[in-house]
Amino acid sequence: MKNVKKIVAMAMAAALCVVSLTxxxxxxxxxxxxxxxxxxxxxxxxxxYGIAVKNGAQIAVDxxxxxxxxxxxxxxxxxxxxxxxxxxxxxxxxxVKDAGAKVFLGTVTSTPCEAVVEKTKxxxxxxxxxxxxxxxxxxxxxAFRICFSDPGQGTAAAQxxxxxxxxxxxxxxxxxxxxxxxxxxxxxxxEAANAxxxxxxxxxxxxxxxxxxxxxxxxxxxxxxxxxxLPIYYQAAALILQQANQAGFDLKFFGCDGLxxxxxxxxxxxxxAEGVMLLTPFVADxxxxxxxxxxxxxxEKFNEVPNQFAADAYDGVYVIKAAxxxxxxxxxxxxxxxxxxxxxxxxxxxxxxGVTGTMTWTADGECAKTPMGMVIKDGNYTAIAD
Amino acid sequence: MSERKNSERAKGFSLLKIVPSxxxxxxxxxxxxxxxxxxxxxxxxxxxxxxxxAGLLVPLCYYIIMAVSLNFTVGILGELSLxxxxxxxxxxxxxxxxxxxxxxxxxxxxxxxxxxxxLGGLIAALAGFLIGVPILRLRGDYLAIVTLAFxxxxxxxxxxxxxxxxxxxxxxxxxxxxxxERLDPATNVDIMKGPMALNGISPDATLLISxxxxxxxxxxxxNMVDSRAGRAIMSIRDNRIAAESTGINITKxxxxxxxxxxxFAGIAGVLFAHYSTVSPPKFDYNMSILILVxxxxxxxxxxxxxxxxxxxxxxxPEVLRGxxxxxxxxxxxVLIVMMLLNNNERFNxxxxxxxxRLTAWRKGLFRKKSxxxxx
Numbered sequence: 003m004k005n006v007k008k009i010v011a012m013a014m015a016a017a018l019c020v021v022s023l024t025x026x027x028x029x030x031x032x033x034x035x036x037x038x039x040x041x042x043x044x045x046x047x048x049x050x051y052g053i054a055v056k057n058g059a060q061i062a063v064d065x066x067x068x069x070x071x072x073x074x075x076x077x078x079x080x081x082x083x084x085x086x087x088x089x090x091x092x093x094x095x096x097x098v099k100d101a102g103a104k105v106f107l108g109t110v111t112s113t114p115c116e117a118v119v120e121k122t123k124x125x126x127x128x129x130x131x132x133x134x135x136x137x138x139x140x141x142x143x144x145a146f147r148i149c150f151s152d153p154g155q156g157t158a159a160a161q162x163x164x165x166x167x168x169x170x171x172x173x174x175x176x177x178x179x180x181x182x183x184x185x186x187x188x189x190x191x192x193e194a195a196n197a198x199x200x201x202x203x204x205x206x207x208x209x210x211x212x213x214x215x216x217x218x219x220x221x222x223x224x225x226x227x228x229x230x231x232l233p234i235y236y237q238a239a240a241l242i243l244q245q246a247n248q249a250g251f252d253l254k255f256f257g258c259d260g261l262x263x264x265x266x267x268x269x270x271x272x273x274x275a276e277g278v279m280l281l282t283p284f285v286a287d288x289x290x291x292x293x294x295x296x297x298x299x300x301x302e303k304f305n306e307v308p309n310q311f312a313a314d315a316y317d318g319v320y321v322i323k324a325a326x327x328x329x330x331x332x333x334x335x336x337x338x339x340x341x342x343x344x345x346x347x348x349x350x351x352x353x354x355x356g357v358t359g360t361m362t363w364t365a366d367g368e369c370a371k372t373p374m375g376m377v378i379k380d381g382n383y384t385a386i387a388d
Numbered sequence: 389m390s391e392r393k394n395s396e397r398a399k400g401f402s403l404l405k406i407v408p409s410x411x412x413x414x415x416x417x418x419x420x421x422x423x424x425x426x427x428x429x430x431x432x433x434x435x436x437x438x439x440x441x442a443g444l445l446v447p448l449c450y451y452i453i454m455a456v457s458l459n460f461t462v463g464i465l466g467e468l469s470l471x472x473x474x475x476x477x478x479x480x481x482x483x484x485x486x487x488x489x490x491x492x493x494x495x496x497x498x499x500x501x502x503x504x505x506x507l508g509g510l511i512a513a514l515a516g517f518l519i520g521v522p523i524l525r526l527r528g529d530y531l532a533i534v535t536l537a538f539x540x541x542x543x544x545x546x547x548x549x550x551x552x553x554x555x556x557x558x559x560x561x562x563x564x565x566x567x568x569e570r571l572d573p574a575t576n577v578d579i580m581k582g583p584m585a586l587n588g589i590s591p592d593a594t595l596l597i598s599x600x601x602x603x604x605x606x607x608x609x610x611n612m613v614d615s616r617a618g619r620a621i622m623s624i625r626d627n628r629i630a631a632e633s634t635g636i637n638i639t640k641x642x643x644x645x646x647x648x649x650x651x652f653a654g655i656a657g658v659l660f661a662h663y664s665t666v667s668p669p670k671f672d673y674n675m676s677i678l679i680l681v682x683x684x685x686x687x688x689x690x691x692x693x694x695x696x697x698x699x700x701x702x703x704x705p706e707v708l709r710g711x712x713x714x715x716x717x718x719x720x721x722v723l724i725v726m727m728l729l730n731n732n733e734r735f736n737x738x739x740x741x742x743x744x745r746l747t748a749w750r751k752g753l754f755r756k757k758s759x760x761x762x763x
């Protein structure tokens with residue numbers, strides 16, 4: 003019996019090797035096709051972000067190719083699943099590296115991004131994360147991002163609530179097991195006093211498995227805040243909205259880019275999201291021509307309104323295009339490391355007008371652009387009218 | 389270690405026959421991973437296998453260590469433990485912190501890394517001992533629940549630790565971030581920051597060290613199973629009351645199993661910390677369940693089965709990347725098929741039949757060979 007197991011195991015191992023080898027082949031002409039590698043969660047609880055990024059990036063790649071490519075090169079997107087896991091993200095990165103990727107558009111979420119940036123640093127591969135927002139996600143010179151950093155969002159949110167909305171009393175519900183939530187919470191708290199805010203209640207919970215927020219909501223409701231700040235992801239936020247409604251609490255909510263996607267999550271209860279405010283660089287009903295054309299294409303192809311992650315990824319591909327043009331790269335067979343040095347130098351020079359605003363970069367990888375306040379109105383994300 | 393008489397010693401040409409027949413099975417179990425990794429390393433060096441596959445080898449090593457050590461508790465002692473990731477977490481943080489704090493003073497990885505491994509393993513073993521004491525009276529479901537809770541407690545504790553280092557030394561805080569006033573901004577380096585990942589650990593876990601650790605784990609556990617203690621442990625599994633009535637000290641053996649199993653899980657954790665990014669959410673109960681899946685599908689109590697199942701189940705989702713979105717679906721189907729086949733009488737009968745035929749065929753082959761030599 004043991005022998006059969008051995009033979010079966012060896013046969014399977016051989017089969018696996020063959021599959022992995024064949025999977026590598028089949029890439030087209032090396033000097034004319036420029037491969038952009040990427041990774042994000044396409045399965046699991048964070049899949050909505052990864053899928054949005056993949057779709058957004060694909061639209062940009064198709065558009066650029068239809069318009070003649072970049073300096074004569076055709077773009078190709080190789081986007082792998084990383085399941086929102088640091089270990090799997092490194093595997094995904096290695097996969098796209100094997101497939102001949104020259105730059106890396108990813109990862110989508112912060113913790114995997116921190117793991118992958120260690121590897122891209124060693125390979126000196128140019129990395130551009132659409133939405134990895136933690137500080138360490140772009141800690142090396144070869145890494146840049148499209149979205150805001152977590153501390154940047156915290157500061158901006160405090161200023162927006164205090165100054166633009168003119169509110170005073172704030173309660174916070176945050177996830178103290180999450181990198182994203184922590185990063186925003188810390189800076190929000192530090193900036194609150196400067197923005198004239200008084201934090202009346204701070205309630206934390208642990209992790210995405212938490213499904214009952216009644217304790218936190220009761221405490222928050224007793225403190226009678228003007229607004230409740232939710233620096234968390236949309237799944238938990240949807241539960242908070244539902245449970246606040248069931249308990250009959252009349253609370254107003256304010257979130258960051260993690261709340262994007264909440265309307266879809268609430269499904270039948272979408273009305274609960276009415277009046278929820280978010281701070282994000284992208285609004286799907288922005289009358290801007292570029293935004294409208296992107297939203298239209300996205301809806302035609304994927305039958306839904308793009309969220310901010312899709313927009314970040316769409317911009318990401320155009321940023322790579324702009325950097326390639328600025329650096330004058332014409333041959334896609336250029337070495338990864340050499341290309342990285344060229345693009346690094348170009349990134350701090352270029353200005354890109356994208357669907358998430360006008361962007362410039364500093365050498366530390368941070369993107370400068372203005373956040374916009376959004377409010378959910380009639381089941382749609384709408385810019386807050388001043 | 390086996391000093392049994394070896395009557396049927398090597399007539400044929402097989403290398404295996406040098407070893408006493410009783411140890412042959414063990415030798416094969418040790419050789420499977422050694423040969424597998426040696427072939428893989430060779431293929432990677434030759435450029436046949438690309439960096440994607442090369443990147444899977446070290447993780448595979450620590451998952452094998454995890455599966456083998458969990459099988460010692462689940463299969464040999466017969467107690468369901470759902471908190472194995474907790475021990476891995478302890479090992480990862482102890483080993484990782486040791487390296488982070490000493491990588492400036494001890495520059496040689498050859499000195500630093502073995503200390504980190506030992507330290508991580510020992511602290512995890514201590515935790516295994518400590519958790520072993522209160523749960524001695526528990527069995528079955530109750531033990532599973534407590535170990536599950538243990539794993540979650542470890543993760544939650546780690547998640548709340550804040551540790552910084554500046555010129556004045558180390559600063560520590562629990563649940564809340566360290567007040568900025570206590571730190572010297574010029575020299576401060578955040579080491580642990582709650583749920584944030586532990587960054588900057590020197591990547592010392594090479595394939596060679598990992599494979600050596602896999603071999604040590606397998607040898608120690610297999611010999612442990614075959615020793616006097618191992619027999620006692622299995623007798624506890626088979627019939628606790630009978631074992632106790634023959635004078636076996638159940639407390640002692642349970643603690644031995646828990647500590648040893650935790651020791652190796654801790655070592656796996658240290659390897660993990662020196663290869664990948666350490667963050668607390670990684671060590672949640674899903675990790676414990678994943679390892680348990682490796683153990684159950686490889687066969688509870690079957691160490692070689694654990695190794696093979698881990699290799700297949702860890703590598704499978706990665707090689708299925710070519711199938712795009714159907715990847716996880718296929719993986720799930722494979723899991724279900726493996727589970728069904730393991731319990732299918734007709735499949736097992738077919739397996740047995742084929743094995744017998746193969747053994748007969750092999751014996752015939754040897755006979756022919758030795759016959760030719762005689763000529």
